[in-house]
Amino acid sequence: MIATWILLLAVVGGLGATLNGKTSTQFTIPGVEAQEAQDLLKEKFPPAAGGVVRIVVAAPEGRTVTDPEQRKALDGVLREAATVEGVIDVTRPTEVGAVSSDRTIAYADVRFQNEAPEVTEEAKEELATAVEPLRDAGMQVELGGSAMLPQTEAGGPAELVGVVIAFVVLAVTLGSVVAAGLPLLTALLGVAVGVLGTMFVSGFVEMTGTATVLALMIGLAVGIDYALFVISRHREQLADPDTDWEESVARATATAGSAVVFAGATVVIALAALAITGIPFLTIMGLAGAVTVLIAVLVAISLLPAVLGVFGERMRPRHPRRKSKRANRTPGSWGLAWVRGVTRTPAVVLVAGVLGLLALALPAKDLRLGLPSYASQPESSTQHKSFDLLTEGFGPGFNATLITVVDTEGIPQNERQGTVTQLRGALVADKNVAAVSPPVAGPSGGVVVMAVMPKSSPDAEATTDLVHRMRDKAPEIADAGGTLYVTGQTAMAIDVADKLGDALPLFIGVIVLLALVLLAIAFRSVLVPLKAALGFLLSVGASLGASVWVFQEGHLNGLLDVAAVGPVTSFLPILLTGVLFGLAMDYEVFLVSRMREHYEHSKDPAEAIARGVSSSARVIVAAALIMVAVFGGFVFNEDPIVKAIGFSLAFGVFIDAFVVRMTLVPAAMALLGRRAWSMPRWLDRLLPDVDIEGARLPAPAGRAADPEAEEEAPRREPAARV
Missing domain, CATH: 3.30.70.100 (Alpha-Beta Plaits)
Structure with missing residues (x-):
């Protein structure tokens, strides 16, 4: 199995490295008016449809761009620019009125035959070299225009810090450096296969650079979490010295692995559901993320058990618990103390939590959608500086032509x-x-x-x-x-925002309906899915409200290194809804499935809540911290779109895990009592019976001495606790 995955990585890596295509920096939607106009220009007025690199110059202090010396240097550079491959026209500032009223700032448009996304990096680098004589003459030179959108990249120091934090959390949670390294190792292999596969596909379909970064971001987070769930269950079972490690690997895969499959399926379906928006770049983005998550699930249930088999007894905790009469007592952990406190006054906790989340969501009522302009690029970038110079010389509306x-x-x-x-x-x-x-x-x-x-x-x-x-x-x-x-760029951003805004209500409706169906199948309940869907909507609302507060209203700009305030990225709400839905359902499944497991055994709803939370709290908190660390690392990416996605997902996961799942869910379950696990008989017969808790697993060897007792067991009797 290990050799198979290594071979797969080699094959996909070779294809991705050799047959990859160029990723796009443009977010366009066929059929919107701005795109129809571009298509018309390309057909009937090709020069007007070509990409533009705008050379913006500012004269040295006390001089003007029309001084003979400065003008001579500029004319020489523009003649050189006209010789760059693909250039069909270069404007002269003094001839077209492209000089500011005080004659300190001017610009020249270098127009290419190809559209902006098709202008080669080599041509842009050649232009960047051609303007160097202007800097030698003491002038400030910056490059803007439609063809200068930077490529989206990931893998910087901030993202690596997130991975390091994830490793520390794993080590503390699992109590072993070796055990902590395995989730990282398997997750990185799965992400490598997913991202390299995405690069290979980019050679055949148009794909934005954000799609690859999203696949990396989500694949890494869920890959680590899914491996953590399986390994933690394995080590929990190995704490009993009588448990055989091979049996433990199988049972961990059958219980936690089954939950991983179900939870991963919700993430895959949610991301693939982005296709219903009918927006090509968003569909590709969702499918790229979905395939990477699917690979993470396959790694967790195939590669990871094989790796655990290689380590064998070395995965057993150093100080196994001794069997005693108190072995079946609910552990007196902080998770138990937490859930006891929450369920002591569940109504108060529930009302306070809901009101708090609604307060966080309040800024979302002013949500405005758009695409980031060059003002949102890092302040040190040439695109941002060209934007500022043009605004200074020609007014704020010049960049919105x-x-x-x-x-x-x-x-x-x-x-x-x-x-x-x-x-x-x-x-x-x-x-x-x-x-x-x-x-x-x-x-x-x-x-x-x-x-x-x-x-x-x-x-x-x-x-x-x-x-x-x-x-x-x-x-x-x-x-x-x-x-x-x-x-134009501004009109295109407005059209994309309008199209995505129209698609958002439909997408949220589909996602909520999907949540109700999946959780009804998983937990044989009507009220549990309703509660989960409402909690999910609160998490999305709070995350959107925080995103508006930071990126649209300008709070914490210095701390998060946000270059400029502006509308929220137009596809962020839909992307956030899809991704956060899948991740929220992950925590819901892992938390409530443990409650369901204990309820089926004891039929005591209060005890089931206490034992379910106490047995899963440590792993869920660790998984949430890992996701927050991984997503949070992308907050410091220079690309404004990646920054916004990283922040919204990190904040959304934090709120959903710690406020909704760990606080509001136990409170709501305490209020519902036995009613939480009820379902009409007609609906129970209609829905398929999925055993994600491992209730039908045979008892471990030595635990079921009487075969007839097993035959008389209830239909959904849980597996014996080891």
């Missing part, structure tokens, strides 16, 4: 100019428009393009309102026989 595209082929020839002129006048008169460029017709004359510069910044709500007002003029153009489009 919108492109108006008019298809005039359906308008009579003698009416085209009048229609376009009338539209331009209406745009100039808008209260939030700073300037409108003269109309530029394409080679055939059928497509006319105008650039509209707002007064507000790209992330401002006023800019979104302006886009909608511009599109409201489409019926007038349609009456004349033409078609009006509004596109």
Whole structure:
């Protein structure tokens, strides 16, 4: 089995390393207006659809960019830029009015034949080298434009710190350095297979760099957690000196491993359900994460037992417990003390917890969706500096320039100019428009393009309102026989946000319904799934509220190194809902399945809650801390999208594990009592009977001396405790 996994890693690694494709930095959705306009330009006005690298220059203090010496250096650099492969046009600042009013800042657009995502890294590096003479002349030079979106990367020091913290948590939880290393080892192998497989697939389908980082992030977190659940159960059983290690490996895989399969299936289904949004880049992102989680599950139930077999007796705790009359007593651990305190006044705990989570979710009522502009890039990056220079020289709306595209082929020839002129006048008169460029017709004359510069910044709500007002003029153009489009980076971000916002309610509805069905099957209950779904919604609301508070309202920006406030990443709510649903169901399954196991044995709901929490609290807390550490490491990634995803997932897992599952769930279960485990007979007959607690496992050798006693056992009798 170990050799099989190593061979699989070698094959997938070879394919991923040699046949990988280029990941995209663009988040586009086919069918939205901004993309339709880009497709039209690509077909009928190719130069206007090409990617742009914008060279932004600032003169030395006390000088201007139009000084002879500075202008001579700039002209020489622009001539050099025109020779870069793929460049079809280079503008001259003084010829096109691209000089600020005080003549200290100017820009030149280097336009490529290919669209922005297809501009090669070699061409951009060549341009970066070509502008060096300007720096030698004392000028500040920064690069922006549509073609300069940086690639999403992971694996920096912050992410490694998260892994180190995870190892420390594992060592403390398992009480062994060797045992702590196994989850990391198997998780890293599974993640390597998943991520390298994702890189291989990127050679055949368009994939964003965020998809690979998401696969790494989720695969690492769940891979460590799933291995932890199995190993902790194995070592718990080996604490009995009479337990054979081979039998223990099998039982750990049959009990904790079964829970891993069920929990992992919920994560896989939730991530794959992102496909129902109908948004290609989000579908690929969800499938990449789902496949990596699936590999983590397979590793936990195949590779991990094989590795445990290699270590054999060495996995047994050093100080095994002696069998005694008190062996079956509920352990007097901190988990037991915690659950006793929670269930002493369950109604008070439940109300206080729900009100607290609603308070955390309150900022989410002001949620605005968008895509990060260059202002969100690290302050040290050339993209952020170019954004600041352009804002300083030309106003905040310059970086939000919108492109108006008019298809005039359906308008009579003698009416085209009048229609376009009338539209331009209406745009100039808008209260939030700073300037409108003269109309530029394409080679055939059928497509006319105008650039509209707002007064507000790209992330401002006023800019979104302006886009909608511009599109409201489409019926007038349609009456004349033409078609009006509004596109550009800002318009594309607005369209993506609107599309994802429309898809969010449907996705949440599907996820909640999925939770109800899966948990009803798992626990033969109606109230447990309802409670779990409500808790999940509270966790998502609190995480979204915290994300709005930090990234949209600007709190903790210095601590988290957030370069600029702005709308929440447009696909974050859907992604957070899918991922957090799966992870929340993980904790729900592992916690409530232990309660169910004890309830089936004792039929005492209060005792089942106490023993269920006390026996699983240590592992669930450790698993949650590991996930928070892994996700938290990505908070310090330079990419603003990865930073937001890491923060929201880390915060969401923390809230869900410690507040919802470890606090509100025991309180709610205490209030429900026996009713928690009831189900109508017709529904019980309808649903499949899934034994994730290992209730039907035969008793360990020596524990069932009377075979007839086993035959007369109840239908869902739990496995004997070892």
